[in-house]
Amino acid sequence: DYQPGSEIEIQIKGPYTGAGLITIERDKVFASKWFKTSTTSTVERIKIPEGLEGNAFVNVTFLRAPDSKEIYMSPLSYAVRPFSISLDTKRIAIDLETPQKVKPGQILKIGYKASKATKLILYGVDEGILQVAKYKLPDPLTYFYQRRALQVRTFQLLDLLLPEYSLIAGLSAAGGDEDGTLSRNLNPFKRKTEAPVVFWSGVLQAGPEQKTFNYQVPDYFNGNIKIMAVAASGSAYGAHEGQTLSRGDFVITSNVPTFVVPGDEFEVGVGLSNQAEGSGDKAKVKLEISGAAFEVSGTSVQEIEVPEGREKPATFKLKAKAMLGSQPIRFTASAAGKSAKASVETSVRPAVPYYT
The missing domain is CATH 2.60.40 (Immunoglobulin-like)
Structure with a gap:
C-alpha cells in the first residue's frame, strides 16, 4: 500500500x-x-x-x-x-483483557482500551450460536473503505432510490383490532427455556486509559463466550475479539420431557461432569433433585463417584402434581465445599384441551 x-x-x-x-x-x-x-x-x-x-x-x-x-x-x-x-491513520487499535475462565453466575470483568479517543461497543455471544449463524467479527475499516469503482464519468442514480421504508410499512400494516382474538390462541402452558447468552454494552467511551465493563454470566451457562469490540471515531475504525470460558466445578446436563400431564410418572436423565480441579480420580459428588410441582419417587439425593474430568450418568423418577404451567426442576451437585446448580423447565398441561 x-x-x-x-x-x-x-x-x-x-x-x-x-x-x-x-x-x-x-x-x-x-x-x-x-x-x-x-x-x-x-x-x-x-x-x-x-x-x-x-x-x-x-x-x-x-x-x-x-x-x-x-x-x-x-x-x-x-x-x-x-x-x-x-489506512494506518484510520485504524484504531483495540485491546481487550478478559479472564481465561469464569464460573457460571460470576461477574465477567472485561478490560478495554483504544489507541485514541473513540466510541466503542462491546458485545459477547455464546460461541455455539455463532457457529450455527456462521457469524464473524465485522471489519468496519474494510467496509467503509472498501474498493471503489472508477467513476470519472458523471451519471445520476436518483430514479433508483427506494422510498422511505417506514412509509411502505405504514401502508401495508394490518389493523390492530385482532390482537385480542389472536392472543386467546396462545399456549398458556408454554415451556420456558434458558435465554441465549448474548449481551452488548451500548455505546461506550474508550481511549488510551483502560476501563472495565461488567457482565453477569448466567449461572446455567457453561461454554465459550466470544467477546467482540467495534470502535469508530470520525473516519477511523477498529475491531477486535477475544474469548472466555465459562465453566463451573460441576457441569449438569439433563434430559426431561417437553411436557407432562398431572399424574404422569417419568424418568429424568442427568449427566454429571466433574470439572473441579484437584478432586482426584475417586471424587464422590452428591447430586440432588427438587421441584415444587413434582414428587420424587425414591431418593432425591444420589452420591456418585465421578473422576476429575469425567462424566457419569444418573436417573431420577418423578411424578407430576396438579400444578399447571411451566414448572422448574432443579439440580444441585456438591463435593468438598464446591457446588453447582442447574435448572430446567417442563410444561405441565391438562390431559384434555379446554372446551367452551
Missing part, C-alpha cells in the same frame, strides 16, 4: 513514441501530469495527493508522436491500473 503524499512509480511500455497524460482518478481527477518520451518504454512518477484514502486508479493516456512510423496502429492508447492507499 502507498502512503498519502508519497510518489507512485509507473513503468510505461507503449506501442510507439509520443506524449501522454498520467492522472490519478476515482470519482474525479485528483492529480495529473504530462510526460513525453522518445522511446517505447519509460518510467514516470506522480505524487499521490494528501487526503486520498482507500483506493484509486492510475490512468495513462498515450498519444502517438507525429513522426512515428506506426501509422497502422490506433494513434491513441491507454491503460488503467488500480492501487491501494494505506
